[in-house]
Amino acid sequence: MVDKHYRRQAVTEALHSAWNTQHVEVSLFDKDIFLYFEHAIDYAKVIRDAPWTVTGNLIIIEQWKEQQDWSFDKMEVWAQLHNIPPEVRNAKTASNLVMRIGIPSQIMLIDGISMPQRVAYLRATILIQVATSLKTYINIQRSGKEFRALIKYERLPMYSFYLRIDWT
Template identity: 35%
Template sequence: MEPPPLLLPPEHPSSDAAHSNIPPPTMPPSSDIESDDDIFEVDEVTEDRLAQSWDLTLVGSILLGKPYCKQAVTEALIATWNTKFSVSSLYKDTYMFHFQHAMDMQNILGEGPWFVAGNLIILEKWVASRSWKFEVTDFWIQFHALPEEFMDLEIAAKLAKKVGTPWKVMLINGFRGGQQLCYLRARITLKILKPLKSSIMLKRRDGTQSIIEVRYERLPLTCF
């Protein structure tokens, strides 16, 4: 029987470089406000109502690839997401996705990565400051060729930290299609500008060494 997944406390990796299609902000024109009649003050109820409506919005940027129209992005994602959403263009290769239910949006964030014509689309939650960076994405990874005695959740967490920022680890031990499966699995946040690790060396106290294979589930055509 497999042990339950180990949930790890969230970490927020720092970024090395920006990857964003968002244009720099422009300076507002000089103010010519002369009286209270020139001021529109938004009440708290309206602020809260507007904020709640945008809480169901994700912003996505397509990594590399050719430019896509809104219809092409919608058609590429509607079958894989299997939920109701609307799409609107924001910037070049950057789109807003509006959902009807919070659970649908959370499922999309938690089940990625997602792709448009084989190109990775990086998703972030809407923020009013528009300070998205599109520098990280979440992946499931697997660790294979471990010695039997190292099939352990704490080992999985330590190995996952060698690849990215882990927040969930699992031990997979069972059968599928008559074939035995035995490996460690982790959900991690990856910096897309860093090269992917394909292996990790395991060094034991007696001096013996072995190579652990790192596999990435649903790796896109553009491997960063």
């Protein structure tokens, strides 16, 4: 929400509605917005379910640390990797694939049925640099063949896929 002006009440209402938390205090200081959570469990839920947007603008949330330089240049996002060959759907290879996108903190191998079809993909939480373009695919070499694994990012504004944005 860089270089944009929002009323505190509008931001508070949008976040409270999206997050369904008990109470979040929104404080504006200069060009920064500070959030104070009444309950630690609410904060944990908000971080776990990130990323979030307000009026189409991405919100990057960092935990307060007194001696920290606030750069807001990284964020965790959920990403899915589709079209993964069956022989590479294992924990070790999955980790190597996800590291080609960003720094993983969680990786899940999804394999099941979503009516009426079978689904199999990797789902991961990854730390990315927000000022770099998002990858839309990665190439995988297996048995002399090249596969293109498609990357789908969850809950990001659509324009972030097509434009290089100055996030800072």
